[in-house]
Amino acid sequence: MLLTIRNLTKSFPGMRALDAVDFDLAAGEVHALLGENGAGKSTLIKCLTGAYRRDAGRIALEGAEITPHSTVEAQDLGIGTVYQEVNLLPNLTVAQNLMFGREPRRFGLIDGRAMRAEARAMLADYGIEIDVDRDLGSYSVAIRQIIAIARAVALSGKVLILDEPTASLDAREVGMVFEVVRRLRDRGLGIIFVSHFLDQVFDLCDRITVLRNGRRIVTERIADLDRVKLIEHMLGRALEDEVEHRATRVPRARPDLLHFEGVGRRGMVEPFDLTVGKGEVVGLAGLLGSGRTETAELMFGLHPAQGGQVRDADGPLALTSPRAAIAAGFGFAPEDRKTDGIVAELSIRENIALALQARRGWARPIPRTEQNRMADDYIRQLDIRTSGREKPIGELSGGNQQKAVLARWLAMNPRFLILDEPTRGIDVGAHAEILRLIRRLTAEGMSVLVVSSELDELIAVSDRVIVLRDRRHVAELQGTRISPETIMRAIAGEVA
Numbered sequence: 065m066l067l068t069i070r071n072l073t074k075s076f077p078g079m080r081a082l083d084a085v086d087f088d089l090a091a092g093e094v095h096a097l098l099g100e101n102g103a104g105k106s107t108l109i110k111c112l113t114g115a116y117r118r119d120a121g122r123i124a125l126e127g128a129e130i131t132p133h134s135t136v137e138a139q140d141l142g143i144g145t146v147y148q149e150v151n152l153l154p155n156l157t158v159a160q161n162l163m164f165g166r167e168p169r170r171f172g173l174i175d176g177r178a179m180r181a182e183a184r185a186m187l188a189d190y191g192i193e194i195d196v197d198r199d200l201g202s203y204s205v206a207i208r209q210i211i212a213i214a215r216a217v218a219l220s221g222k223v224l225i226l227d228e229p230t231a232s233l234d235a236r237e238v239g240m241v242f243e244v245v246r247r248l249r250d251r252g253l254g255i256i257f258v259s260h261f262l263d264q265v266f267d268l269c270d271r272i273t274v275l276r277n278g279r280r281i282v283t284e285r286i287a288d289l290d291r292v293k294l295i296e297h298m299l300g301r302a303l304e305d306e307v308e309h310r311a312t313r314v315p316r317a318r319p320d321l322l323h324f325e326g327v328g329r330r331g332m333v334e335p336f337d338l339t340v341g342k343g344e345v346v347g348l349a350g351l352l353g354s355g356r357t358e359t360a361e362l363m364f365g366l367h368p369a370q371g372g373q374v375r376d377a378d379g380p381l382a383l384t385s386p387r388a389a390i391a392a393g394f395g396f397a398p399e400d401r402k403t404d405g406i407v408a409e410l411s412i413r414e415n416i417a418l419a420l421q422a423r424r425g426w427a428r429p430i431p432r433t434e435q436n437r438m439a440d441d442y443i444r445q446l447d448i449r450t451s452g453r454e455k456p457i458g459e460l461s462g463g464n465q466q467k468a469v470l471a472r473w474l475a476m477n478p479r480f481l482i483l484d485e486p487t488r489g490i491d492v493g494a495h496a497e498i499l500r501l502i503r504r505l506t507a508e509g510m511s512v513l514v515v516s517s518e519l520d521e522l523i524a525v526s527d528r529v530i531v532l533r534d535r536r537h538v539a540e541l542q543g544t545r546i547s548p549e550t551i552m553r554a555i556a557g558e559v560a
């Protein structure tokens with residue numbers, strides 16, 4: 065075995081994040097690490113990379129016990145990590161990012177030419193040919209991720225850890241990154257892959273290990289495991305029935321809530337008309353870059369629209385800024401909730417109350433009992449895994465932080481809530497919870513706009529689906545016309 069972990073244990077005040085976990089990684093395999101939000105995946109990885117010190121247990125690399133005290137030390141030992149948020153420097157060139165800290169020198173000075181040549185050679189190894197003199201920031205997330213992988217492998221070279229690397233990539237980009245991962249596997253690296261996308265796990269991985277509540281539940285070859293069984297291992301119970309598809313029902317007549325007329329902005333999205341009914345879920349489908357997020361941002365006043373108007377039953381609304389949109393009863397949970405949404409040092413309760421407090425004005429503080437009630441309600445409804453509402457939100461697992469940010473917007477009780485990728489990074493169990501929650505809220509009269517790359521989810525939740533292509537709204541589907549085929553055909557340009 066390349067890497068052997070025995071009895072790994074790690075506690076935080078009041079909770080045991082890892083409880084006597086065993087894990088093996090062979091050279092030349094991709095091993096998936098799966099489990100619900102808060103199961104302990106990131107904690108295990110942080111113990112491996114020296115970000116956390118383990119309380120007990122043994123980690124051996126090629127037979128020798130190791131105890132890395134920092135990520136640099138882990139790298140020197142041969143363990144490299146790439147996170148979802150690429151931690152490279154966008155303002156430096158590709159070559160500088162790749163060679164940072166180990167630049168080739170001549171007469172004591174950095175040898176720019178040698179550096180560029182080496183950077184090019186490194187990327188050629190991965191089948192990538194790009195201008196290494198350009199700033200890293202000018203390349204797509206996928207390319208940046210591959211560059212991060214190339215750097216991690218060059219620095220470490222035995223074990224590569226990928227913690228939710230594909231969360232913000234589209235299908236083609238995922239393919240590119242996987243191509244690189246397979247090459248590295250074939251070269252004999254051991255790769256640990258953390259993801260909530262089961263399709264990707266089945267596509268890429270050789271073995272899986274499931275964690276639940278800090279314990280190892282099972283390790284198995286992927287060929288010996290079916291999907292339902294796998295999900296049951298993750299949840300610790302049988303999978304509940306899928307949320308009933310709304311679209312199979314006859315479209316309901318609803319009072320109109322909002323009319324968007326000729327709203328658009330050059331370079332972002334062409335002017336579109338859209339009427340949102342009260343209690344309706346409108347889904348936005350399309351490929352990455354088709355203008356979905358831009359449509360959502362325009363609706364929320366994040367960018368001023370050029371021309372057109374938005375009105376409700378009382379007349380035109382001036383959505384010139386997010387502040388104005390919030391005042392008009394809009395809410396927007398953006399795709400990048402981790403960086404956009406949370407204040408890590410504040411408690412879960414404070415994070416949930418934050419936006420509501422801002423809207424009321426700081427002169428009228430929300431009574432503490434009210435804050436407590438709100439926080440407890442949402443912790444229960446969204447199944448936020450925590451030992452209590454006073455925990456700093458930064459100590460929650462990634463997926464649970466996202467749920468807390470969603471709770472913040474729900475607490476505002478908006479009449480129109482825009483959700484950009486509401487279930488990204490959220491595990492299968494909580495996924496169904498969130499779809500159910502959207503249904504309940506809309507039954508109570510809230511209108512919701514959902515942007516999602518997951519067709520199944522979009523179909524399950526939407527009354528109406530708008531399809532975008534090349535920054536244009538190209539189709540609007542309702543009722544039984546909503547199906548994976550019709551949406552895919554509209555994306556491909558077959559129906560108008």
Ligand SMILES: Nc1ncnc2c1ncn2[C@@H]1O[C@H](COP(=O)(O)OP(=O)(O)OP(=O)(O)O)[C@@H](O)[C@H]1O
Nearest residue numbers: 076081101102103104105106107459460461462463
């Ligand atoms: N620095 C910390 N301080 C306190 N508790 C922590 C800390 N880091 C993690 N935890 C707790 O340890 C548990 C495991 O968290 P971890 O981040 O490993 O989960 P995860 O499996 O990566 O989940 P996700 O899928 O949401 O990313 C959680 O209950 C979390 O709240």
Ligand SMILES: [Mg+2]
Nearest residue numbers: 105106461462
């Ligand atoms: Mg995690």
